[in-house]
Amino acid sequence: SQQGEEDPQALSIQEGENATMNCSYKTSINNLQWYRQNSGRGLVHLILIRSNEREKHSGRLRVTLDTSKKSSSLLITASRAADTASYFCATDGGTSYGKLTFGQGTILTVHP
């Protein structure tokens, strides 16, 4: 079952702008992760935020987590054309062996 719902489904911006993607989920989590997928390729892990954390940074990425609202956001600052990809959130419910439930993803297009 798909727990994560991502918003927007598609986002189109100009290079240099910031991109914000949102993810909502339904059940309690151990951690929430964000992945990137370039067209026709496998997913690449970007960042993980644990349930007791509220914000995390990695380079141009900023992730927030609000467990009371069961939502997370991914902010990419100063976007580049190379950031064009699909972005997925995935929740780890803390049960079996690191099993993840993925959202349906946001397609980000960054125009040069």
Added chain:
Amino acid sequence: DVKVTQSSRYLVKRTGEKVFLECVQDMDHENMFWYRQDPGLGLRLIYFSYDVKMKEKGDIPEGYSVSREKKERFSLILESASTNQTSMYLCASSGLARVGQFFGPGTRLTVL
């Protein structure tokens, strides 16, 4: 550089054929996963394995089986391929630390 490899990038099979998709990881990970990815449906978990010879069903196991005879290798088997199994198949692995999954490049399977 850590790696998850999949035996084929593209595969075309006929309805009724038995299909083997192979996945190998070089990170000594305990957990391995098979997903399929379809437009509008995101990633859905087919099966996963947490140890050699151990397996558990994911969300959509029907029509599939798996084999894990060695720690580094996890095979997905389509006993009798059908056209509705045309999809992108992604393999992933993760360790005990639950810091994210590493994905292979994917196999795009077409069943005619």
